[in-house]
Amino acid sequence: MSLRNEMHVIPPVAKVLAALAFLGIAIGLIAIAIPQSRDTLGLPRGGQVALGIFAAAIPAIYILLLGYIYGDARRRHMRYIVWTLLAIFIPNAIGIILFFILRDPLPVFCPHCGASVKAAFTFCPQCATALQPVCAQCGRAVERNWSHCPHCGTATSTGKPGAVSPPPTPASPQPL
Numbered sequence: 001m002s003l004r005n006e007m008h009v010i011p012p013v014a015k016v017l018a019a020l021a022f023l024g025i026a027i028g029l030i031a032i033a034i035p036q037s038r039d040t041l042g043l044p045r046g047g048q049v050a051l052g053i054f055a056a057a058i059p060a061i062y063i064l065l066l067g068y069i070y071g072d073a074r075r076r077h078m079r080y081i082v083w084t085l086l087a088i089f090i091p092n093a094i095g096i097i098l099f100f101i102l103r104d105p106l107p108v109f110c111p112h113c114g115a116s117v118k119a120a121f122t123f124c125p126q127c128a129t130a131l132q133p134v135c136a137q138c139g140r141a142v143e144r145n146w147s148h149c150p151h152c153g154t155a156t157s158t159g160k161p162g163a164v165s166p167p168p169t170p171a172s173p174q175p176l
């Protein structure tokens with residue numbers, strides 16, 4: 001997953017807000033606040049500009065991070081509004097940290113209809129295509145390296161080829 005793809009997750013409105021916040025704060029600090037402050041009197045002009053840019057980048061990065069959480073939670077079929085609010089309102093960035101610990105895995109795409117579905121799903125909720133190998137006896141998901149189905153005990157692929165059915169192609173493919 002490249003950084004470019006990850007930046008694509010951030011909604012455009014968050015990028016615009018981050019840019020406006022950065023420009024507004026940087027200009028306000030460099031033009032007004034820093035030259036008038038007693039603390040920065042001894043600082044050369046270049047240092048004042050660098051300080052203003054650095055201080056303005058922090059809220060801009062914060063807005064981008066919140067936008068990323070919104071878009072990433074949405075992409076992962078999580079409650080994205082709730083997670084964005086938690087990231088904003090739980091203090092000390094704990095909401096942000098919790099999101100990155102608890103976020104669901106990235107969705108997979110159904111090979112038949114292309115729907116974006118949760119990685120844990122066995123069947124596509126849109127077209128019922130099997131997304132993982134299933135037990136030939138009870139129809140529940142099994143992993144490829146299991147010799148027996150954990151739900152009904154039926155032997156799977158080991159010694160019995162074909163017991164684990166590969167994802168079947170539906171008899172009547174729906175037109176897209």
Ligand SMILES: [Zn+2]
Pocket residue numbers: 110111112113114115124125126127128129
């Ligand atoms: Zn599907």
Ligand SMILES: [Zn+2]
Pocket residue numbers: 135136137138139140149150151152153154
């Ligand atoms: Zn079974």
